[in-house]
Amino acid sequence: MPSLILLATSPRVPAGLLSRDAWRALDAADLVLAADVEEDLPLALADDGVAVTPIGHERATERARMLVESAWTQETIWIGSPDGDPGLSDAIATEVSRLDDGPEVEVLVGSWDVEGGRLLDAVAVMDRLRAPGGCAWVAAQDHASLAPFVLEEAQEVHEAIGAVIADPDDPSVREELTDELGDLLFQVLFHARVAADHAQEPFDVDDVAAALVDKLVRRNPHVFGDATAETLEEIEAQWQAIKAQEKAARTDGPAA
Template sequence: MTATVVLLPYPGAGVPPAAFPFLRGARIVYAAGLTAEVADQLGAKPVPDSATLAAEAADVPLVLFATHREDAAVRALPGARVIAQPAGSGLVEAAQVMDTLRSPGGCPWDAAQTHDSLRQYLVEETYELLEAIEERDRPALREELGDVLLQVLFHARVAAEDAGEPFGIDDVAGELVDKLVGRHPHIFADGEHVHSPEHQELKWEELKQAEKRRLSIVDGVALGQPAAALAGKLGQRSGRAGIPLDLFPAGSGAGVELFRSAATARRAGVDPEGELRTVAKQFAADVRAAEANARAAGVDPATLEADGWRAYWPKPR
């Protein structure tokens, strides 16, 4: 087989330079994803059915241009040489779609949103992604990652319209690249060798502290995060600074006990938010199981009192 498949990151992306050598030797060029103008310049034809495509690829050299959406066409050429775009190229199309939705003539709802109005969706989508991770749900993970990415694209597009201090998605990506490179000098420069994940985490925090010129070890801790996660983060930060446990909040009360438990757990390498969520979700599952047991016995769960709940509660695993 002498077929070459050129995967385009999005429709209209253009011909990548890596494809030119194969175009010179091709007898047939098929295009799905190229603009009509570029397809005409190459003398490209519409992609035929899979059987025809496979038969022609067995006889003559051909080049097939297709986006990742043309899976059927690509599968018809299982032994083909594949020229793929760099990872992340598809993000360009996502940014273009967001731009279209937000621009004049686009979606009225998208055009009306602000950073403040979008906050609830950022929180909701983040928790839905967290649930997909916890449930090991791969299809949901893929979808929810896209929904979180949408929030980033959306906020960056809104920020680009700011009259006073605009910035766009390329600025966001550029700052991220600078941060990743700067925080990994052992990879991108001649920095000190990092010999473990724990060492890397410590170096990351040291570099962050120096970059941001923070005056306190608790500067940069997001105080709006869930309480168990906040207490855990403060426990971690204070542990690195050598603050002893006896200086944790003292006294009685649920708040003090919860803080000490969460902060101490994080110092021991346990994620208190994750642990608490696991226990809470198991409790919710036990409630549902007890209700189901009651219904199976012909009892309305709404009528259950303490002894009734005990009778139908699932056995410990």
């Protein structure tokens, strides 16, 4: 009997970058369905010659009924929606349970989140808040108005770290540190997004990340190069020496 495959993918991975098993399933399917064929993944599949058919039902129960009925007669793949299709898996389970010999249902993971993928979500949320039609308060802020919050959030992180040091196994204080680090990260994202709007000298969060990566690689040649530094004292001395060299080479201020 044909089966119903629910293809789950990460929205943080480029559309079309799928596992081998996912591509094999798509090639073998009789029918590939999606809620919106104008989403990134259906468009990417169409570019690769996979026909994707839109499904008209919006309610999870109606969508589930159509998917199960389709899987009775043909190998069917459902392309998961970006919102995760709330309620659909439960509705499919209900539909299949009503049948004496229902189709086999399989969840196939087509792509996995990359490490740090939620940082992309944070950047996207920050951009949405700052963009036209977003949050008026966020849009009104500048570096000057935000500066006090950096100190405030840094102090709260410092206090949360102290609590973790005092009781490292307490889940509540570890949760508090997680939350406070997120607040401090928000300030980094916020200032980078404000800077991106500067008319003459813009920079964005990618520039901030690139500068950090370059600095970490440059100041750790014992890891990323041919230098030798084995003790903590040697590593610290190497870092300070490279930092001093950078400071001497700069003309617009001291190195951080």
